[in-house]
Amino acid sequence: MADGAGLHGTAAKPTRAWILHPDIRNERSRRLPEHGLAEAVSLAGALPSLDLIGAEVVRLPRLHPGTLFGSGKLEELKSRFRQEEIGLVLVDGPVSPVQQRNLEKEWGVKLLDRTSLILEIFADRARTREGVLQVELAALSYQRTRLVRAWTHLERQRGGFGFVGGPGETQKENDRRAIDEQVIRLKRQLEKVVRTRELHRSARRKVPFPIVALVGYTNAGKSTLFNRATGADVLAKDMLFATLDPTMRGVTLPSGRKVILSDTVGFISDLPTQLVAAFRATLEEVLEADLILHVRDIAHPESAEQAADVTDILHSLGVPGATPIFEIWNKLDLVEPGLREGLQAQAAAREGVFAVSALTGEGLDGLLAAISMAFDEARSARQLDLPFSDGRRRAWLHGEGVVQAETQTETGWRIDVLWTARQEAGWRAL
Structure with missing residues (x-):
């Protein structure tokens, strides 16, 4: 990769990349490391500028503060990266500025941690003015804590932050001053946008239509369900973070009642704290909702763990306890026929749970009827x-x-x- 090119630069060919998922002994996690690695691969797949050559779980007895990995593993990986001509290494987890600098020097590659990768994806996906500003603010907050190499974001090309590459080292004081000035400018712009959104919300409150918010783990099928219910054409791909900006459409339910359906950004485990704060305004649509539809990818091997992550985030957002939540077991079409009947029976036996396929439309009529009944209560x-x-x-x-x-x-x-x-x-x- 040419010096100064970012993930979204104009390089003629994709950057050859490798993913490492550290599995630290005695560190408790909801997920199996193999599933964590699979999610990291999906994250990398969301950026077309990467050519993913390989991915592996690296089991570690402990973390090494200076290099993350032990000397033997460092040498082994260095040899492999050189042989495969790897230009970018993605570490699925936190990497300190010192570790990043040492690893890049040792391996002769550029390195991204999980936070940097997610920020790059968000930058690539954001479309609305508020979404773009929030992502930029999140990236500034993250970069200010590091300042290991040059601040290149100030002149970045649209669609990425250039966490990869840069013209070289600059004085930290100048970087920090430039970042702080950018933060002040972005916050002012964001305040204006948020005020405009609040005016829109105030106007909607005067419209006697309930708001139904779709939430769920990223790639659970929210946008596909949204499109099926509304006839809209929202980006719906088998890709993490396909939707970042909230989209709202009116829907007429079978009873004739009209509701406003809101599609929101997908949740993910270990979401960077900077992004949670930056996207709070976007997720306020959920706080305003009269009914929440928690969409789950019921075919995913860690569907239960993903659901637990979503529940944790809803609680952290302060979603009112009185707000009813329906659980939508989506992607029935991907479940083996023998298991599908069992899932449908389980859902039918539980109040507020619906087994559906947003792709084929299976189970949607029953869900829409239940939504209608929820607003027709006494x-x-x-x-x-x-x-x-x-x-x-x-x-x-x-x-x-x-x-x-x-x-x-x-x-x-x-x-x-x-x-x-x-x-x-x-x-x-x-």
Whole structure:
């Protein structure tokens, strides 16, 4: 790769890459290392500029602080990379700045850790203004903690951050100052975009249509389900992080009720902390949802572990406990026929669980009918007296669209509401 070329540069041929998944003894993990390696391979496959030559699990009795790997393994890998003419090594895990510098010097390659790779993918996928700004901010936050080599992102080409390559070392103070100036500029731009999105959300709250949010592990089939339900044409590929920016469409359910369906960014284990913070505004669509559809790839060998990761992230986002969640067991078409019937029976026996194939449409009618029924639950009328000091709870009632009539009294507001038991519980919890 020519000096200064990034993952998304204009090189004539893809960069030859190799993936290493460190498996550290006595380090507890939800996943088998082989499945972790498979996910890393899928991540690398999301970048067309890479030519993946090989991938392996490297079992380590312990981490070496300076080089990550022991001297014997270092020499073995160096020989292999030289023989295979490898230009880029992807380490599926955290790599410290010192380790990165030492490994690149020892092996004569460029090196990315898991965070850098995911940032590159996000940069390649982001399409909306907010998505682009959030990814740039995340990359700046990450790079500021490292500053091992030159800061090349400030003049990067669109679609990548150039974590690979650069013109050479520069003074850390200049790099840090440049990064801080960029961060301030990006935050100002992002504030404007977020304010615009909030205006859009406020406008949607006045529309009496419930919001149904699709969430799930990346590549679980959310976008395929979204397209099947809405007739939209959202990018839906068998690829990690095919969707980054939230997309919303109106859907008319079998009962005639209209809802707004929202497709969101896929979750992933060990998502870089910088990205969790940067994409919080994007994921606020989930916090606004009246119903969450947790889409699972039921054919994946680690479907349960992926579901646990999604649940953890939903909790960390602060999704209200009163928000109902349906679990969608997707990709039935990839399940062996003998197992498929058992999964369908299990789903049918559990409330709020649906076995479907978004690709073929199997099970979709039952799911859409259940969504419709969820919004047709019994509602009760109530008259509330709120003091003027309780403007927050009054605003919540209007935001939920449950206010039927309102008059002003000497001390506050008298409000007639028509709400569900879930909405009443949510209001009381404020």
